[in-house]
């Protein structure tokens with residue numbers, strides 16, 4: 302598919318990346334069809350850690366670029382642009398490794414890729430056509446992350462706050478915030494910013510109808 306457009310949605314953990322990408326998809330899918338758009342999560346490309354015992358896996362710095370297999374994601378984006386389906390790994394936040402399953406993603410005119418460290422990787426940046434940065438205040442992100450990790454990712458308060466201080470916050474300042482310089486569009490007010498959603502939806506509509 303040579304007229305495929307890849308939109309990267311980047312920002313701090315719990316800044317609203319998933320909500321923003323999913324809202325665009327949900328609000329356009331009836332009009333454009335499910336084969337026009339697809340969403341890929343950078344988190345699906347966390348490295349396989351099957352070779353490590355669980356006690357070691359919980360020590361990994363999941364906010365460092367090396368935690369991700371970005372080469373595989375870049376290869377998959379190339380394959381999608383060549384019209385080929387890809388097998389996206391399925392990641393488990395409770396096991397801290399990949400499951401044995403994959404999700405088949407077919408090429409689509411608009412591919413939304415969302416994740417914390419996408420813009421830190423030069424090879425990935427070459428694949429992206431539009432870069433969006435979610436500029437949500439970190440204290441708001443922290444509150445949302447605590448709630449989400451307790452409810453959905455099988456964590457307790459102590460592990461969330463320790464991880465936040467040890468890696469999540471420092472890596473944000475070392476890697477994520479500086480990668481903002483690569484953004485074409487910076488979105489304030491999070492994943493429910495209605496004006497931003499409408500503007501990006503209009504762009505996606507235009508691209509899907511090319």
Ligand SMILES: Nc1ncnc2c1ncn2[C@@H]1O[C@H](COP(=O)(O)OP(=O)(O)O)[C@@H](O)[C@H]1O
Nearest residue numbers: 313314315316317318319320445449491492493
């Ligand atoms: N504007 C918002 N208002 C209320 N809750 C929000 C808002 N944006 C995101 N959330 C919630 O915060 C959590 C993190 O949002 P999410 O989109 O998953 O962030 P990210 O993908 O950046 O990690 C989710 O539970 C989501 O429903």
Ligand SMILES: Nc1ccn([C@@H]2O[C@H](COP(=O)(O)O)[C@@H](O)[C@H]2O)c(=O)n1
Nearest residue numbers: 313314315344363364394397416417469
């Ligand atoms: N085993 C893991 C893997 C990742 N994380 C955290 O997920 C965050 C990225 O995902 P978002 O949906 O929040 O963008 C990242 O900050 C990692 O700390 C984890 O806790 N455990």
